[in-house]
Amino acid sequence: MEIRKIRNLVLFLAVFLGACATSPGPAPGGSHEVETRVRQPAQQDSAGVQVFPLENPAVTELLADASAAESSGRYEQASMLLERALRIQPRNPEILQNLAEVQLQVRDYEQALNFASRSYDLGPRVGEICSRNWRTISVSREHLGDHRGSVEAEQRAKSCMITKPEGL
Amino acid sequence: MTKARKKKTTKKRKPAVPAKNRWGGRLWRLFLLLCGISLGVLVPWTAYLNHQVTTEFEGRKWDLPSRVYARPLAVYPGALMTLDDLLLELRVAGYRETARVSQPGQFSRQGSTVEIYRRAFRFQDGREGEQHFRVVVTGQSVKSVTAVSNGQELGLTRLEPAEIASIYPLQKEDRTLVRIEDVPPLLVTGLQAIEDRNFKHHPGVDMRGIARAALANLKAGHAVQGGSTLTQQLVKNYFLSHERTLLRKVNEAIMALLLEAHYDKADILQAYLNEVFLGQQGAYAVHGFGRASEFYFDQPLQQLQEHEVALLVGMVKGASYYNPRRNPERATQRRNQVLADFAETGLLTPAEAEAAAARGLDVTPSPRTRGTRYLSFVDLVRRQLAQVYQEDDLRTEGLRIFTTLSPSEQEKAQQALSKGLVDLAQRGLPTDLQGAVVLADTASGEVRALVGDRDPNRPGFNRAIHARRQVGSVIKPLVYLLALEHVNDYNLLTRIEDEAVALKQPDGSTWSPQNFDNRSHGNVTLLEALTRSYNQATVRLGLEVGVNQLLSRIEQLGVSAEVDAVPSVFLGAVELTPLEVTQIYQSIANTGFSVPLRSLTAVQTANGEELVRYPLRLMPQAHREAIGVLNYALTQVVEQGTAKSLPAQMGKQVTVAGKTGTTNDRRDSWFVGYTRNRVAVAWVGKDDFSPAGVTGSNAAMRIWGELFRQLPIEPVDLRVPDGAQYLWVDGQSGRLSAEGCAGAIQIPYVDGSEPLDMTACGATAQDSSKESIWKKWFGNKKN
Numbered sequence: 001m002e003i004r005k006i007r008n009l010v011l012f013l014a015v016f017l018g019a020c021a022t023s024p025g026p027a028p029g030g031s032h033e034v035e036t037r038v039r040q041p042a043q044q045d046s047a048g049v050q051v052f053p054l055e056n057p058a059v060t061e062l063l064a065d066a067s068a069a070e071s072s073g074r075y076e077q078a079s080m081l082l083e084r085a086l087r088i089q090p091r092n093p094e095i096l097q098n099l100a101e102v103q104l105q106v107r108d109y110e111q112a113l114n115f116a117s118r119s120y121d122l123g124p125r126v127g128e129i130c131s132r133n134w135r136t137i138s139v140s141r142e143h144l145g146d147h148r149g150s151v152e153a154e155q156r157a158k159s160c161m162i163t164k165p166e167g168l
Numbered sequence: 169m170t171k172a173r174k175k176k177t178t179k180k181r182k183p184a185v186p187a188k189n190r191w192g193g194r195l196w197r198l199f200l201l202l203c204g205i206s207l208g209v210l211v212p213w214t215a216y217l218n219h220q221v222t223t224e225f226e227g228r229k230w231d232l233p234s235r236v237y238a239r240p241l242a243v244y245p246g247a248l249m250t251l252d253d254l255l256l257e258l259r260v261a262g263y264r265e266t267a268r269v270s271q272p273g274q275f276s277r278q279g280s281t282v283e284i285y286r287r288a289f290r291f292q293d294g295r296e297g298e299q300h301f302r303v304v305v306t307g308q309s310v311k312s313v314t315a316v317s318n319g320q321e322l323g324l325t326r327l328e329p330a331e332i333a334s335i336y337p338l339q340k341e342d343r344t345l346v347r348i349e350d351v352p353p354l355l356v357t358g359l360q361a362i363e364d365r366n367f368k369h370h371p372g373v374d375m376r377g378i379a380r381a382a383l384a385n386l387k388a389g390h391a392v393q394g395g396s397t398l399t400q401q402l403v404k405n406y407f408l409s410h411e412r413t414l415l416r417k418v419n420e421a422i423m424a425l426l427l428e429a430h431y432d433k434a435d436i437l438q439a440y441l442n443e444v445f446l447g448q449q450g451a452y453a454v455h456g457f458g459r460a461s462e463f464y465f466d467q468p469l470q471q472l473q474e475h476e477v478a479l480l481v482g483m484v485k486g487a488s489y490y491n492p493r494r495n496p497e498r499a500t501q502r503r504n505q506v507l508a509d510f511a512e513t514g515l516l517t518p519a520e521a522e523a524a525a526a527r528g529l530d531v532t533p534s535p536r537t538r539g540t541r542y543l544s545f546v547d548l549v550r551r552q553l554a555q556v557y558q559e560d561d562l563r564t565e566g567l568r569i570f571t572t573l574s575p576s577e578q579e580k581a582q583q584a585l586s587k588g589l590v591d592l593a594q595r596g597l598p599t600d601l602q603g604a605v606v607l608a609d610t611a612s613g614e615v616r617a618l619v620g621d622r623d624p625n626r627p628g629f630n631r632a633i634h635a636r637r638q639v640g641s642v643i644k645p646l647v648y649l650l651a652l653e654h655v656n657d658y659n660l661l662t663r664i665e666d667e668a669v670a671l672k673q674p675d676g677s678t679w680s681p682q683n684f685d686n687r688s689h690g691n692v693t694l695l696e697a698l699t700r701s702y703n704q705a706t707v708r709l710g711l712e713v714g715v716n717q718l719l720s721r722i723e724q725l726g727v728s729a730e731v732d733a734v735p736s737v738f739l740g741a742v743e744l745t746p747l748e749v750t751q752i753y754q755s756i757a758n759t760g761f762s763v764p765l766r767s768l769t770a771v772q773t774a775n776g777e778e779l780v781r782y783p784l785r786l787m788p789q790a791h792r793e794a795i796g797v798l799n800y801a802l803t804q805v806v807e808q809g810t811a812k813s814l815p816a817q818m819g820k821q822v823t824v825a826g827k828t829g830t831t832n833d834r835r836d837s838w839f840v841g842y843t844r845n846r847v848a849v850a851w852v853g854k855d856d857f858s859p860a861g862v863t864g865s866n867a868a869m870r871i872w873g874e875l876f877r878q879l880p881i882e883p884v885d886l887r888v889p890d891g892a893q894y895l896w897v898d899g900q901s902g903r904l905s906a907e908g909c910a911g912a913i914q915i916p917y918v919d920g921s922e923p924l925d926m927t928a929c930g931a932t933a934q935d936s937s938k939e940s941i942w943k944k945w946f947g948n949k950k951n
Contacts, residue, residue: 061323079783087242114788118761122887
């Protein structure tokens with residue numbers, strides 16, 4: 001029994017570590033950053049609350065395609081699909097933020113910053129997308145050398161979740 | 169000549185030399201001479217021809233015209249378009265209306281349902297196959313899109329873009345290359361059956377063919393058949409001039425033999441299919457079956473049916489003589505002869521041939537692209553292309569140029585301008601007015617339409633791009649924008665003086681601008697001064713914000729204005745083109761996110777490889793919150809200011825923002841306006857700068873209104889960016905107030921510019937509203 005357990009553990013570790021070895025190299029800094037510094041914390045902030053439901057099926061289709069392109073590293077294709085979606089809904093904060101995140105991954109920090117700001121202007125300014133907006137702005141500013149601005153943006157991201165009723 | 173004459177005289181001098189053996193000697197010498205010539209001339213000559221044939225044939229790259237495409241029309245439920253828009257887009261993209269849709273390139277309609285069979289196309293972002301679907305359009309938008317095969321809803325599809333222009337090679341040849349494996353088999357075999365039955369077997373020159381042709385010609389008494397093989401015909405077109413000399417015939421034969429010796433039959437046939445002359449479109453020669461198929465049938469070659477293939481094969485004999493558009497009877501006769509030959513050689517069954525012969529020619533009445541369709545817009549495309557490409561590449565590389573043009577909007581803009589100027593003449597304005605219109609997508613800066621002449625088909629001076637005219641009051645909003653950025657000094661209800669102002673000019677003279685109604689209006693708010701376009705108030709405000717600040721702001725908005733920093737700039741004494749004015753207003757319409765206006769989205773090679781893409785790039789302006797406040801003020805120009813009559817002209821009550829502009833002596837009329845989705849500029853004036861009797865609202869605004877009457881539009885978004893907010897204030901005093909109080913209006917303020925004082929009503933309301941929120945949140949607990 002014991003031996004079997006150990007054997008299983010060894011096998012498991014072998015497979016597990018093997019998977020590490022064959023994983024497609026280190027992920028590019030940009031895409032790693034988007035996951036760990038923008039999407040995951042924003043999702044935690046909002047506990048999965050989607051503020052802006054997508055209604056247009058054409059946009060939904062394009063966003064799904066863009067997301068697939070993005071996760072396979074075809075960023076140019078993802079941008080083109082998102083731009084097509086923007087032609088349908090030019091003021092959709094979700095599309096704008098997705099574009100900002102693609103730009104973060106190709107390290108075009110200036111445009112990432114601009115698209116995230118635009119998304120914030122047009123978006124709900126609370127909730128998950130607000131948090132993604134400010135976290136993208138924060139990461140971009142950091143790369144652009146604006147450290148104070150980056151910290152400030154990080155703070156703004158946290159306040160996306162605080163909805164203070166006015167007059168209190 | 170002299171030698172020949174000498175010979176003759178020698179002959180005459182020695183008439184009586186009888187000896188036979190002498191003749192033998194002469195023949196022998198002649199033989200030797202010929203051998204010498206052969207070795208000395210023919211061998212090097214053949215070597216030379218051989219070199220020509222191999223280098224030319226292998227290195228041959230046809231000069232291919234570049235194709236310019238409109239934007240593809242996205243079709244999805246909710247897409248803004250009318251039924252007429254969709255039909256127009258289909259026609260411009262070369263779709264044919266039929267009763268029953270059975271093949272790509274066709275559509276039919278029944279009521280508000282349009283059935284479309286889309287062609288396969290390589291879009292900018294990838295190839296998409298044929299698609300057969302139904303679109304239902306109600307009112308201003310698409311209601312549903314469903315597949316014909318199974319009735320399933322399609323979330324999103326698109327029409328392939330219309331080809332709006334070609335940029336041709338200098339030798340004026342038009343051509344679409346085809347590969348032999350993509351050519352219908354009947355065309356490949358049929359061409360041989362008609363032109364060169366022995367093609368598969370002869371070595372380039374067909375002695376039997378020549379004999380047969382000679383016999384046939386002898387029988388007929390005149391030339392009815394040619395003995396040239398396809399290879400010879402190709403050689404003739406490829407390498408040689410068209411003169412009919414013996415030397416050329418000899419060269420042709422030698423080169424044909426050489427070509428066959430070096431290359432296989434498929435290569436030669438493919439070259440022939442792309443080279444043969446098949447028609448003329450104005451100055452451009454149509455070469456090859458690929459383009460001919462598009463030119464005559466508006467279909468890709470692969471989709472041609474038997475009777476259409478037969479027509480093209482028949483036309484090889486004489487493309488102008490058998491021109492099916494000009495000489496349909498002759499062409500039909502020839503086609504039917506070809507069909508009979510197809511049957512005789514077993515390519516078609518007699519029944520098939522007969523059925524095909526019974527059909528009409530089915531050529532389109534006129535070629536789809538009659539040269540360039542939207543001259544002014546294509547002009548802009550060429551200008552933007554010239555920044556990246558050499559003229560030569562555009563003419564020869566067969567580039568695929570994707571643009572932002574919307575054919576339906578371009579047609580509307582052209583019509584609005586042409587019709588509008590005729591109407592203005594009927595209202596008593598000059599008959600020789602000219603104009604320009606630029607229409608762009610607000611958020612992406614993509615130019616959807618551009619018109620630079622009242623006659624859209626007249627090439628030449630493109631006023632939308634090149635006419636530099638004073639802009640008048642169209643510049644004023646920037647003065648107010650600069651003021652709104654000074655949060656300690658100005659908000660929309662801050663009062664300024666609209667009183668006479670006299671300024672010393674650099675040349676010593678005095679400049680004292682008048683208002684349009686020649687009156688001064690005293691104490692007015694910024695909002696009033698802007699919406700009613702008061703000159704004196706604007707100059708006074710301008711002096712506070714500074715003329716250099718105004719000029720550098722224009723620059724920041726993406727336009728370089730070369731003008732002296734004098735106060736008259738506040739009233740628009742600065743010359744800009746309609747395109748530049750559109751650029752400035754795009755930034756305002758997009759609440760401070762500037763996008764350089766683009767007419768291009770991508771350029772690809774003939775094979776679809778991307779050479780350059782023009783992605784959407786945002787350039788944020790500083791003080792976007794002030795732009796948000798200005799945005800509101802510009803809607804008030806239409807609501808209650810100088811553009812008050814616009815909604816009636818547009819025939820719809822939609823929130824629109826805009827500004828009129830008139831210049832000294834009524835030389836120029838401008839109107840700039842925007843909605844959530846479109847920004848557009850209209851300009852009217854005379855080319856010679858003479859007074860034209862026009863004002864912003866009596867001329868350009870009518871054209872703008874007529875255009876937007878026909879466009880599906882969305883109201884301006886009045887939301888302000890972070891750093892500004894809407895407040896309830898008393899319209900008269902500018903003090904804080906509250907909803908429901910007498911005279912209370914809700915207008916936006918840049919943070920820090922809001923009033924501190926409060927009206928009595930406002931104060932009470934504020935208190936009670938605080939209480940109500942308290943109650944709302946904690947009321948239950950209290951109870």
